[in-house]
Amino acid sequence: MKPIIQDIFRGLTFTDDELLQISGKLHKTSILRKEHLIEPGKDVNHFYYIHAGCLRTYFIDPAGKEHTLQFAIKGWWTSDYIALFGKGDTKSVAYIECIQDATLYKVAKSDFDELCREIPxxxxxxxxxxxxxxxxxxxxxxxNLMLSAKERYIAFVQAYPNIEQSVKNYHIASYLGITTESLSRIRRNIALD
Amino acid sequence: MKPIIQDIFRGLTFTDDELLQISGKLHKTSILRKEHLIEPGKDVNHFYYIHAGCLRTYFIDPAGKEHTLQFAIKGWWTSDYIALFGKGDTKSVAYIECIQDATLYKVAKSDFDELCREIPxxxxxxxxxxxxxxxxxxxxxxxNLMLSAKERYIAFVQAYPNIEQSVKNYHIASYLGITTESLSRIRRNIALD
DNA sequence: TTGATTTCTTACCCTACGTCAATTTTTACG
DNA sequence: CGTAAAAATTGACGTAGGGTAAGAAATCAA
Known part of the structure; x- marks a missing residue:
């Protein structure tokens, strides 16, 4: 467990006692492509640390359209933060879908808060x-305010350089706030420079 | 100073000793309409608590267009968080403009971090x-991903119900990511229901 | 491998919003 | 007050990106 903890809390060093405290609250899970980690209506009480794989958080609007809020890759945390950190109840309003087989370590929010109190x-x-x-x-x-769809796409590819393989085109489009068709046109447009 | 501290840290109660510690790090300032609290290139080291008045944070893109990131009103904090919390240096990239005469209390980020260490x-x-x-x-x-400009405007008016008086129309437009002309048309459109 | 399904591209037309320019309304100030 | 400056509105027209539908390409499953 120690190497994972040091991976998660990069830059910190812990006593054996602290390691024990932490590892008691950290639980390994795995999830396969196309499975959902979180769906609307479910209770959300955990953070998930991504040790390997890739997930995406998305919402479905009243018209039935998907909107991707974020992709989470190795070394990132994910959860439905609107439910977890928001004022209201802890029922999810988001979907979190696995888009590449993943290994996760989860911590309950309440356990994490306890760790914060115990280990400054x-x-x-x-x-x-x-x-x-x-x-x-x-x-x-x-x-989002300043850039055109094309510029946002270029910025996205730079921000997530090696994600394009695992991510569908329509995932990216829904992250950028455009349709797959528009993204397709933008890609062609970029190609013929 | 005590009533202001209790206003800032709503819900917390402090010992006399703690109040002393805090008030030593809190400095009153005031600023008039149209003056700038922060401008690009300036060093940013403080948070500002708004006791009265209203400010807005905006950016100017390479094409010279303004983009409003947020309005800050009584009871809110403001600063250039990209500079203050970002990885890079602490030079501002934003403008923070006073749009209604304001009374502020500022704390240096370093002082605030110290308070966090001293007072859990x-x-x-x-x-x-x-x-x-x-x-x-x-x-x-x-x-921003899900709503049309009209819907975002309606949401904005609900979120900042009494701000309309002090805020120019073009401030709202640049917050919503549209032009003043479009906002004008949206308002007319809403008027004739 | 091959058929089935999913994803991506292309073409056509449409709509929301942008641009430019003129006009009216509001606000600031001498 | 009255005048100048700033802000808001309106209209005509342009453009980025959306909607729909069809076909091409990639991926999957057997």
């Missing part, structure tokens, strides 16, 4: 991550 | 706020 450096680690995420979200919102 | 409940308060913001950002990204 875990708390600081969490704050640090939340702050980075905060900046990253602002950048994404700006990117 | 402040740290928990911060984590709680970051987590809510995290969920809120996801909701905003989704809203």
């Amino acid at each position: 450096k875990v708390s600081r680690f969490h704050v640090q991550n939340l702050e980075s995420a905060f900046a990253a979200f602002q950048r994404r919102i700006l990117e | 409940k402040v740290s928990r308060f911060h984590v709680q706020n970051l987590e809510s913001a995290f969920a809120a950002f996801q909701r905003r990204i989704l809203e």
Whole structure:
């Protein structure tokens, strides 16, 4: 378990006692392509750390259209944060789908909060991550405001360089906020430079 | 100073000693309409708590167009979080403009981090706020993906019910990612229901 | 391998929103 | 106040991206 913990909390070093505390709260799971980790209406109480594989978080709007909020790859965390961090109840409103066979380590939010209280450096680690995420979200919102669909696609490919293999075209389109057809046109347009 | 601290950290109660620690790090400022709190290139080291008034954070893209990232009103914090929380240096890339005469309380990020270390409940308060913001950002990204300009405008008016007086129409347009002209047409369209 | 299913591309037309320019309305200020 | 400046509206027209439908290509399953 130790190597995984050090993988998860990169940059931190723990005493044997702390390692024990943490590993008691960390549970290995795996999930296969096309299976769903989370679906609307289900209770959400965990964070999931991705040790291998790839998942995507998406929503379905009243018109039945999918909207991809994020892809999560090796080394990232995922969950339905709207349910987990939001004020309301903890019922999910999102789908989290496995798009490449994955190995996950899950921690209950309540267990994680406990770890934060018991081990201050875990708390600081969490704050640090939340702050980075905060900046990253602002950048994404700006990117959506400032860039055209073509520019956003180019930015996406740069941000997730090796994801294109595992991800369907329509996943990317729904992440960028356009249709597959438009994405197809954009790709052709880029190709003939 | 005590009433302001209790206003800022709603829900927490502090000992006299803690109040002293906090008030030593909190500095009152005020700013007038049309002045800028932050401009690109300036160093950003503080959070600003808004006790009264209204500010907006915006960016100017290479084409010279403004994009409003957020409005900050009484009871909110503001800063250039991309600079303050991002990995890179602390030079601002944003403008923060006062759009209604404001009274602010500022804290240096380094002082705030110190408070978090010294007073655990402040740290928990911060984590709680970051987590809510995290969920809120996801909701905003989704809203941008799912809703039409008209629907986003309606959502905006509901989210900031009494802001319309102080905010220019083109501020709202640049927040919604549309032009003033489009916003004008949307408003007319809504009027004749 | 081959047929079936899923995904991607292309073509056609349509719509929401952008651009430009003129006009009216509102706000600021001497 | 009245005038200038700023903001909002309107109209004519352009364009990015959407909707639909059909075919091509890739992937899967047996």
